[in-house]
Amino acid sequence: MVLMADRARRRREQSARALDHGVITSMKTLLLNREDVGSLISMKEVIGTVEEAYKAFNSGQVIQPAYTCIHLPPPRGEIDFKLAYCETNEIISMKASSGGFPNNPTEHGVPSGMGTVLLFDAKTCALICVMDGSLITGLRTGAAGAVSVRALARKNAKTITSIGTGNQARMQIRAIREVMTIESIHAWDDQLQALAQYKADIEREFGIPVVTARSKQDAVEQADILVTTTRGKGSLVEAAWVRPGTHIVAIGTDTQGKQELEPEIFRNAKIVNDSIAQCIEKGETWHPLHKNIIHGDDIHGEIGEILLGRKPGRETDDEITIFDATGMAIQDNTTANLIYRNAIARNTGMAFEFTCP
Structure with a gap:
């Protein structure tokens, strides 16, 4: 318990140093795990951001290529890859999510459905956030x-x-x-x-x-x-x-x-x-x-x-x-972007060097 508390303290200290007055410093990428994601957004906020996504989509403010699905041999299921750009927030999102992997919990100790979201600054294509995507999909x-x-x-x-x-x-x-x-x-x-x-x-x-x-x-x-x-x-x-x-x-x-x-x-x-x-x-x-x-x-x-x-x-x-x-990928985009913005405002997550100048 002491070791876990010490790790959590160090993680918060690292985040505080990396987050400069609520703005990610140059060349930093924010990492948010499932616990972080769950603490950073409410269902009421998600409903609002999904409405925002649908309106943006039908206002010509979204680029959303057809998503790709890979079906793996049984007993495994499928993995979807969804990509979107939103003009209103200047964010590109990419999500990989899986479903129908029934043996995951017993054989691998992970959920039957997994997900990861990457956020890119559309102005620079810099990777600004990596977050757990399994909860986002459900929300x-x-x-x-x-x-x-x-x-x-x-x-x-x-x-x-x-x-x-x-x-x-x-x-x-x-x-x-x-x-x-x-x-x-x-x-x-x-x-x-x-x-x-x-x-x-x-x-x-x-x-x-x-x-x-x-x-x-x-x-x-x-x-x-x-x-x-x-x-x-x-x-x-x-x-x-x-x-x-x-x-x-x-x-x-x-x-x-x-x-x-x-x-x-x-x-x-x-x-x-x-x-x-x-x-x-x-x-x-x-x-x-x-x-x-x-x-x-x-x-x-x-x-x-x-x-x-x-x-x-x-x-x-x-x-x-x-x-x-x-x-729709644009739902992931607007929801993940709000989570990212909330993380910045609340100094949540861990920032790390992903791209060297």
Whole structure:
């Protein structure tokens, strides 16, 4: 314990020397670990910066190349590489994030999902920050769901259904409760132990009652807001189960081969994408397009267009709205930049020499 405290003290002293009145000195790169990242931003701040990201994207202030995904041989999963430049903050971000590595905890002692974010000063291309990215991915994805709820859900929505009970399912609740009052949650998971743990965790953390559903249908039929966060490989949610007026937050499909919703759900719904280019190629929207249930013109628009007032959000209490979120590099950019700025202001992290003059 003494050794750990001494290391922490030395780390703070190094950071204080390296951070000159809140500004990184020349040729210094700031290092932020997961603990640092978690202490430097709140969910309310993340929701704000994700809204900022969507608006910047639809205002022509973002360069965001198509992201690259590498699928590794089983039992390993995939690694995504996402890159973005934002004109408003003059930051280039690059994130590498992995998912679906089930043996990591037992064989390697690390999480099943990992992430790292690099920030570059766009004026010089200097590497200004390296930070843990696993928490950022969870935070900004949860925030995306909350942004869509504020823009597209009924104003009298009270009940959430969660299909999937993993970390992102929890993150969605943490975010959505910032923009609405949740009276109850109906949850389903094919793993009964995971379902029971979700109920215990949510009720302990938030005091929101959780009903563990006997079936997916029972859960979906109760939803004012339906959140899907699985790594589904087929239609988990059927069109006949979805009530008029439901808002669907479709999170789990972000690469070809994943699916959570029966494509028929899209036929008469208001479809909103985070990025149309991504969603028609890798998102839930691909499936009804592929089956000719909808066409490109049937996509209402992108969430940023609604936030900017260029297109309407929900227009009636009966319409079904779908937010298909594949995850955008610009969300990482604005969120990581705010974390970096907060770190500078609070003298948090360790600065080191990365580039020699």
